[in-house]
Amino acid sequence: MNQTKKLLIIGFVWPEPNSSAAGGRMMQLIAVFKEDGFEVTFASPALDSDFMVDLSVFGVEKKSIELNNSSFDDFIIQLNPDVVLFDRFMIEEQFGWRVAENCPKAIRVLDTEDLHCLRTARQKAFKENRIFELQDLLSEEVAKREIASVLRCDLSLIISEFEMKILNNIFKINCRLLFYLPFLTDEMDESDLLNLPLFEQRESFVFIGNFLHEPNWNTVQHLKESIWPLIRKEFPEAVLQVYGAYPSQKVLQLHQPKNGFFIMGRASDANEIVKKAKVVLAPIRFGAGLKGKLLEAMQCGTPSLTTEIGAEAMHADLPWNGFITNDIELFAKQAVTLYQDKNLWEQSQKNGIAIVNECYQKDKFASILVNTVNDLMNDSENHRLHNFMGSLLQHHTLKSTKYMSKWIEAKNKN
Structure with missing residues (x-):
């Protein structure tokens, strides 16, 4: 040797x-x-x-x-x-x-x-x-x-x-x-939340993901066509910012500011963007492995909503840092609730820290x-x-x- x-x-x-x-x-x-x-x-x-x-x-x-x-x-x-x-x-x-x-x-x-x-x-x-x-x-x-x-x-x-x-x-x-x-990941502590933006300091829903990855493109399509209209119906002021590296022309064409749907392109610092967002949306319909975007949300103290495939193998038996559902109407309703309910939002943050420490040390x-x-x-x-x-x-x-x-x-x- x-x-x-x-x-x-x-x-x-x-x-x-x-x-x-x-x-x-x-x-x-x-x-x-x-x-x-x-x-x-x-x-x-x-x-x-x-x-x-x-x-x-x-x-x-x-x-x-x-x-x-x-x-x-x-x-x-x-x-x-x-x-x-x-x-x-x-x-x-x-x-x-x-x-x-x-x-x-x-x-x-x-x-x-x-x-x-x-x-x-x-x-x-x-x-x-x-x-x-x-x-x-x-x-x-x-x-x-x-x-x-x-x-x-x-x-x-x-x-x-x-x-x-x-x-x-x-x-x-x-x-x-x-x-x-x-x-x-490194270990987190609930005191770390004090160094992150508070509930009142955050705004907008966010999705983030590399568009060379087919499940991410499909997720954004699903958001635009099926879920976002339901969220806007219940919460007309809602804004969704979609970030991701390598967006194609078909991704860019989804940009629709009048409906609060913004295609932002590549994030210069994904961590900073997720920290400033209030809720991460990731209604993933197919894929495999672990979802880095959802772990990043937990580390940034940002609650998330995803599907069963999105959360697969990610949280042991611990409560999710938000909601998990495959039902689009329930997804939209829970997204608005999580965005507006401060107590629920802060408890979801703590759930995320518990998952990080239990599963990714x-x-x-x-x-x-x-x-x-x-x-x-x-x-x-x-x-x-x-x-x-x-x-x-x-x-x-x-x-x-x-x-x-x-x-x-x-x-x-x-």
């Missing part, structure tokens, strides 16, 4: 913590490994963006890499990482075989972000106007790819306890290959994660010996993906 532990993260995109919850989670992971003494290199085939974080500020080396190019092999042999973390299964598909071939001793960790197959299957069921059933996952094409990726890796980070159950019960994945890791998860990874580094052979299906998939994938990639590389040179 190297004297200095090295972690290579291969990113689907460069982290944008101000644009998406995925970017924020990636920065949390970097912080955890840095605190444990890892040297961290972040590589990605993505183009630079105007909103990507400056990784050098966090002591992380940045490296641009190419898909289907053997230059990656030279890079990883020279770096010789102890641990490689793949950002989503698509990245493991592209680079996992190269890591296994060139650095076979490196521990391979997959950060699923959320279960893509769950999000895809739910979206399909929604568009086909039928009830989603867990058995749908078994015929989902994305599931075959995603579960194969989980099996090929030594450890997969799973953000939702509901998704842990799916992997255990539906796909029969060995618990040794999975690690439950929600968003990581960094101290509960960070040290266990690094201990698990360090144990794997010391006992990888034995661990892999007990993951026969993973070894089998690695063997066949290394052959098939390797030669497909080499064919593409040769084709690109001609």
Whole structure:
């Protein structure tokens, strides 16, 4: 093992913590490994963006890499990482075989972000106007790819306890290959509310979310067409501000100030906007994982309304920091009540703090994660010996993906 532990993260995109919850989670992971003494290199085939974080500020080396190019092999042999973390299964598909071939001793960790197959299957069921059933996952094409990726890796980070159950019960994945890791936050105290704007100092409803993420676009459509008219009927002065990175023209066309519906575009500081809002609205109809926007609302002392899918696996058995309902009329009525009832609003704030402290404490998860990874580094052979299906998939994938990639590389040179 190297004297200095090295972690290579291969990113689907460069982290944008101000644009998406995925970017924020990636920065949390970097912080955890840095605190444990890892040297961290972040590589990605993505183009630079105007909103990507400056990784050098966090002591992380940045490296641009190419898909289907053997230059990656030279890079990883020279770096010789102890641990490689793949950002989503698509990245493991592209680079996992190269890591296994060139650095076979490196521990391979997959950060699923959320279960893509769950999000895809739910979206399909929604568009086909039928009830989603867990058995749908078994015929989902994305599931075959995603579960194969989980099996090929030594450890997969799973953000939702509901998704842990799916992997255990539906796909029969060995618990040794999975690690439950929600968003990581610092502890809060009710005295923290004193540093936040008071009920009387806040105004407007707010929605915030990256529009490259289909569930967010669908949520805004749902708000505009079905829920906002009901809220305005009961509360004519109501204002909704919709923020989000990468709004398309179809999003911008929903801007309708005369009806109190404002498309605001990218938030320069999402935290500040949510702190000043009175209530967060998130009637999410399909999706997976945990909803960063709802955790952020709790941290900002801002009550929220969402659906059962929105709140899924987010609050244990604790009371929500607002309301959870799938009924649009009840959603609208409760939104107005929460906006106008100071006592209810302040109790919802306290509920949010209890959820943050119970479910997302960094101290509960960070040290266990690094201990698990360090144990794997010391006992990888034995661990892999007990993951026969993973070894089998690695063997066949290394052959098939390797030669497909080499064919593409040769084709690109001609």
